[in-house]
């Protein structure tokens with residue numbers, strides 16, 4: 001019997017891929033840039049499974065033409081780059097990597113929060129650029145920021161990462177409010193409130209909801225303007241959840257004091273983005289889970305999902321387990 005063919009869209013380290021060697025016919029993309037849609041299409045046409053990244057857009061039209069594909073294992077917890085409904089219709093299993101990146105992403109969310117509150121990137125630039133001059137070494141109104149301790153943190157989305165951010169808020173002596181789209185029974189580290197109350201009372205709002213058709217532009221003009229005046233908005237969840245034009249306006253008119261943004265409507269952030277001209281925005285380039293250990297764990301889980309399917313076991317981290325019912 002011929003081996004199943006598995007295609008990997010990124011050069012993952014050989015020690016990570018080792019469990020796949022010998023149990024499948026493995027092909028790894030060697031390009032140095034993300035695959036283009038035609039490249040992705042032609043590379044997976046013949047595959048039984050693919051291991052992909054969140055930059056690989058697995059659209060409905062791409063899946064419609066796949067006869068053979070049995071699974072998609074993404075090295076990410078978010079699967080909004082995959083048309084999961086289309087995959088489910090075609091009985092294609094979709095795997096992700098939950099449980100290993102929440103704490104790392106929460107660290108970054110908190111880093112952005114502290115950076116925006118205390119204007120750390122601005123201050124760093126000031127020192128580096130030689131603007132810290134001896135005729136004004138210190139003054140009472142020099143680089144004034146906002147206190148974090150004693151302030152109110154609103155966590156929007158109380159999944160793994162939101163809960164980890166709420167715990168950090170508590171440790172910093174904050175009052176922590178939380179809201180979740182679906183009802184939650186066991187909420188830790190946050191006081192559950194309605195969304196409008198959270199937005200009106202929080203000095204810092206950190207977003208931790210998934211991007212779905214229902215959460216696109218969830219932070220629209222109205223919701224941004226219903227945030228407390230002088231608040232800071234942090235997004236480490238997904239681009240497209242925040243309406244960046246409305247956010248830029250709210251920052252420009254001083255309704256919001258700052259923002260910490262790791263994810264954007266378009267990635268990389270377009271040079272014409274209105275956010276780029278605002279010095280009260282702290283940026284990072286979608287690096288929420290970017291530590292060596294966490295990325296290793298994510299890659300291991302993506303491979304584990306693939307190995308399970310190839311060896312006839314159940315995919316351990318499957319986002320559409322209903323596929324198993326129709327097999």
Ligand code: DGY
Pocket residue numbers: 054075076077078079101237286287288289290
């Ligand atoms: C994910 O896994 O969805 C994250 O965005 C990666 O940082």
